[in-house]
């Protein structure tokens with residue numbers, strides 16, 4: 001029997017991965033737009049449970065090719081714990097080729113280049129990072145816990161170690177009137193970082209978040225639906241990716257597209273702009289509050 005103590009969230013691309021709980025909750029749990037782990041205090045999973053789960057799966061001769069460590073940001077675990085998990089996976093699950101997890105910029109910067117090299121050699125690959133925005137003032141306002149330059153440093157360290165990564169971006173996070181500015185800032189960082197995968201999600205103002213309070217207090221003006229779609233299209237047109245998959249199919253996204261960059265770049269942007277016509281004007285130009293209720 002596997003040990004799961006917390007809620008399990010995973011990226012859509014991990015549907016065939018072994019979901020192995022390594023942490024419960026998020027070590028930060030402060031980002032203004034996020035309430036995912038408010039009811040789940042952070043704690044590392046006991047190493048005995050992790051080892052027991054890996055050995056249990058190993059005894060059952062399953063065919064998993066990838067392990068995805070579950071929790072808000074399992075890469076926050078100390079290097080030695082991540083190394084031990086990697087060693088156990090290699091020992092007990094010989095078919096597994098890669099190990100991924102959610103990770104923050106701070107989690108990456110807490111590891112030395114040598115440690116990242118060692119984790120890469122153990123199979124760590126495809127880290128899923130909440131980058132959110134390339135604007136420093138927005139990162140600070142949203143209490144993300146890192147600056148743009150720190151993010152750039154983290155992405156460079158991962159690339160140097162040969163650890164591919166996914167960047168998550170939130171369309172509309174800079175608020176009303178700043179969509180194009182956000183798009184260009186995001187594209188500049190993405191062009192430098194060359195992630196394996198980009199996942200974009202439209203901003204939603206969830207009840208129970210600090211962002212919800214900011215909106216109620218008039219301290220944050222949410223963008224309109226039109227601005228969110230135009231921001232995504234502008235972002236795509238400004239990207240210069242060598243080989244990146246773009247995933248914009250999240251259920252929060254008003255127009256859903258995905259494809260390969262650079263070849264599908266203009267097509268995807270055209271689709272987004274054409275999608276604007278599907279909405280009535282009164283919806284397009286009203287500030288989003290909460291798309292899903």
Ligand code: SF4
Nearest residue numbers: 026029030031034072
């Ligand atoms: S956005 Fe990510 S890092 Fe921030 S609180 Fe939510 S799960 Fe934690």
